[in-house]
Amino acid sequence: MSLIVKRVIPQLIVSIILIVMIVFYFFYVNKSVAGVFSAWDKALSDWAIIIMAFALMVGGADIFRYHLIQIRKAGMKQAPFSIVTILLELVMIAFALIGFYISYINPESGISITTQPQFAWLYTNVYAPSDTAVYSILLFYIASASYRAFTAKNPTAALLLAVAVIVMLGNTSLGGLIWPGMLSLRDWIMTVPNTAAFRPITMGAGFGAITLGLRLLIWREVSWLGRRE
């Protein structure tokens, strides 16, 4: 019974959903059948979002558990950050309760980021600046990675370096100043060699995904079940 519940039923569900999604995508038959396919397709996507919402609750509990233990055990290296994390998590829960209350008073407002002022405030004044700041760190990391890695050790590396220089200059106002043809050369690099390099990688990734789908369909891929074989 345990094996049926732990392995057979989940794999059966996955196989059925895989076949059903292929049918929804490729088949039509007539307008009403196609309408049903379309509705069910959207329904599956919506169910996935709902499952994710519940999974996020599990994740939230996991974060809580981890950081509570860290406050006790990890010392000053980690504890201050864990305290901040837990406080912020409690703030989100409090804001969510406020949101429920607001939507209870005024059902038309719903619970969305634009109709709930506390979420809009948190997003605009806390999350958005932090998000942008961390994204901006990439500039420094790319610069230090470039210094380390862009050395012309061999002809291929030298070619890579030359192309990188042309594209970088083409993306700035300096490129046009140094040589008027820089922009056209950059455009040519992006449309011809770059496309030639990216297309096979994209195709290969697509083939790999289809092969993985096959392994899921015939029950040979079980890592997602938490098993190795």
Added chain:
Amino acid sequence: MNMDTLALVDKVFGSKILLYILLIAALIYPFASPLGIPVSISSRTMQVYNYVKSLKPGCYVYMEIYYEVAARGELEPNVVALVKQLFDKDCKIVFVSLIGTGPIVFSLLRSTAADLFNTKKYGVDYVYLGYVSGQEAAAASLAKSIKGTVSVDNYGNRIETLPLLREVDKATDFSLAIIASSGTDTFNWYVRQWYTPYNVSLLFVALSVIAPSVEPFVGAKQAIGMLVGQRSAAEYELLVGRKGLGLASMDSQSLTHALILVFIAAGNVVYWGKRLRTKKK
């Protein structure tokens, strides 16, 4: 160059602290004191501008806003410039987001381009449908029928009460679909669900880092063109005559890129200096 000099150059230029300090300075200085480096217009941006210019005045345009706040710096200036050009032609725009952060990003877009949006009437000249869940399935559903996909817009107004949405309903009603996205998947969705079945003209607005992977679609003529990052935003702002963040950032971008190139050159000098010295020995 002797080994001591090489070692000194390596120590100086290899120091991350120096690199980071110089980068910060190169970023901030042009905002305090603009350098005014002239920006030339590339043929690709010109091609997009001319295409939008050739649209019939008063036509309908669909615009997907699919980016988070972090990507605003690169994408929003492009979107604002496009909105300016479209509004100048009295085109009507239906905005939508297939990402949860879309509504807040759209409200930030409206406040950035308040001068443009205030001259137009909501519901008549533009509409924002808000976040539509379902990703690719939502894109397919919107292509078939907007009224069949959403019943209210982002602000709770029923679709039937919005005059613009009485005039358009499906993909083929639009002259152009503009996809401003910080991810690659969105472009794939619209190529599959809007271009392939309905032949709707697509225009991509992408981050510089994403652009190479989206380039094949443009090359295959599945999109009429692409605006990439702040460079395209600066060029487009010059073309539409509304200077904004794109143009303001170009000096900063140019200076930081030049600095990185100097460090790369120094790294190569050190590497080859050491290698040649070792060979001589």
Added chain:
Amino acid sequence: MRITKDIFILITIILSIILISIVAWVSKIQLYNPTRPLSSFIVLLFLLIAGYLSIHRVKMGGTFSVRDIAAFNAIEEGIARSVEMGRPIHMTIGYGSISSSMAPQYIAGLGILSHVARMAGKYGAKLITTLGVPEVIASVEELVREGYASAGKPELFDPVYNVRYLTDQQFAYASAVQATIVRENVGANIVVGPFYAESLIFMEAGNMVGAFQVAGTARETQIPFFVLVADYSFIGEEIFAAGAMASGDKESLAAIRGQDAGKLLSIALILLGILMLITGYSLTDLLNWVWKFG
């Protein structure tokens, strides 16, 4: 090839599809979606059949060789080095939702995680798995637990230490991974899955602490960054092959021949397209043909 039960079922399915299609065409039934090119369905079937036949061939005793993927072999090297230095190993599979189009890459990452967990058990290494995908928390705990148990060291498994869900938001996830790598001073950093702009942030963090780094993604835009920063990289579809290699199941691995069949088909179509262009015809028109009446 001997006609076994599997092959008989496969032939029956293919013949049924062909027969139903013929009947539908003759009866003018709009069987297939008129907005999707029929060629995409045919190519999908071709790839699935090619992969299945490869698996079947190995099941019947056939052999095939797969080239070594240096990054896959390097995982064990990285783990062994970390154990020597007395430092933990870190692995992450990315952030987001497993119900997105990136699901195959998350699953490939889980496959490699099972291998890493087993290696961690074998060497007695401390494994930290950080997650940005909430749906797989339970699966990852099971994989890591099983990894240690299979090496006879179930006592090393600690769900709080070994599996840490962070967040599903991009840069919050990047910050948290970066913090984990630096504060735990990891000796090996293994990063396999779908990654976006945040990947360079924690790869550089790994570089800062001197960690041995193995990275892989099928997201084209991030491959150059991984190649630049990591010691070893999986490029594109290699992560799917590595996921199959990690399972240790030869039949699963044989399915990647389906990928090779797809590539051969693409090359053939490109060459055919060029030839047809020379003669004034367009292969694209043929490939874009839709099942439509009237």
